[in-house]
Every structure is written in C-alpha cells, then in structure tokens.
Amino acid sequence: xxxxxxxxxxxxxxxxxxxxxxxxxxxxxxxxxxxxxxxxxxxxxxxxxxxxxxxxxxxxxxxxxxxxxxxxxxxxxxxxxxxxxxxxxxxxxxxxxxxxxxxxxxxxxxxxxxxxxxxxxxxxxxxxxxxxx
Numbered sequence: 001x002x003x004x005x006x007x008x009x010x011x012x013x014x015x016x017x018x019x020x021x022x023x024x025x026x027x028x029x030x031x032x033x034x035x036x037x038x039x040x041x042x043x044x045x046x047x048x049x050x051x052x053x054x055x056x057x058x059x060x061x062x063x064x065x066x067x068x069x070x071x072x073x074x075x076x077x078x079x080x081x082x083x084x085x086x087x088x089x090x091x092x093x094x095x096x097x098x099x100x101x102x103x104x105x106x107x108x109x110x111x112x113x114x115x116x117x118x119x120x121x122x123x124x125x126x127x128x129x130x131x132x133x
Contacts, residue, residue, distance in 0.1 A: 003041065003042045003043075004043040004044065004045055004074075004078050005043075005045070006045045006047065007045070007046050007047070008073055009027075009046050009048050009049070010046050010048070010053065011027045011048060011050040014026075014031065014046065015027040017046070017088055021033075027048045027050070028048065029047070029048055029094035030045060030046065030047050030051055030070040030071075030073055030077075031045070031046045031048075032045050032046075032074045032075075032084065033045075034079075034080065037079070037080050041078050042073075042078075043077075044077030045071065045075065046074075046076070047071070067099070068100065069096065072093070072096050072099045072100060076092060076095055076096065102105060
C-alpha cells in the first residue's frame with residue numbers, strides 16, 4: 001500500500017524549498033518529495049497555503065476544491081507522473097480528472113475543480129485544521 005504524508009507550509013518555507021529543489025525563486029502551490037516508487041510509493045506532499053489561497057481566489061474556485069486538486073496532483077507526482085511536455089500535461093490533467101471522479105458520494109461536500117465531485121473526508125479535515133489565521 002502506498003505511503004505518503006500531506007503537510008502544509010507558509011510562503012517563506014515553500015519559497016526556499018522551491019528554490020532549493022526546483023531552482024525557482026517563488027513559492028509553488030505543491031511540492032512532492034518522492035522517495036520510492038517500488039515496491040510501494042513513498043512520498044511527502046507539501047501544500048503552500050498562501051499560494052493555494054491566492055490561486056483559488058484568482059481562479060474563482062472554492063478553496064477546498066483547489067486543495068483537493070493539489071493533493072491529487074501531488075499524489076500523481078509521487079507516482080512518477082510529470083507535466084514537463086504538452087503530452088505529459090494532458091496526461092496529468094486526464095489522470096487528475098479520473099482520480100477526482102471516483103470520490104463521488106452523496107454524503108461528502110463538493111470538491112474538484114470544474115466537476116461537482118465530492119471531497120474525500122480526509123481533505124475536509126485537512127482544510128479545517130489548516131485555515132488561514
């Protein structure tokens with residue numbers, strides 16, 4: 001069974017990590033540190049909450065929808081999927097949408113980007129515990 005941990009970060013820490021690991025001078029919305037793909041996936045996924053909030057506002061998306069999208073995005077990176085080329089980006093987008101769709105049940109709140117797919121409960125707890133102060 002895959003093993004991954006999802007954590008949150010502020011802009012300063014995310015910015016320094018993005019610079020250190022990706023060579024970019026600004027914080028990114030999600031960083032995935034994948035340690036192993038075999039025999040099971042092992043990774044840490046770090047969500048930068050200020051970037052998450054800014055993007056959700058700019059893109060006019062509910063915060064929890066964008067959070068769910070970034071967690072799915074990070075998990076796909078943990079599985080070795082990237083988006084460096086147009087073809088990879090299209091495949092990533094397709095997998096994100098397919099991954100979000102099965103979360104649909106009538107007992108959970110709405111989530112994922114442009115679809116009306118419910119959010120897994122653990123994302124709701126994550127968001128509740130990590131609201132901006």
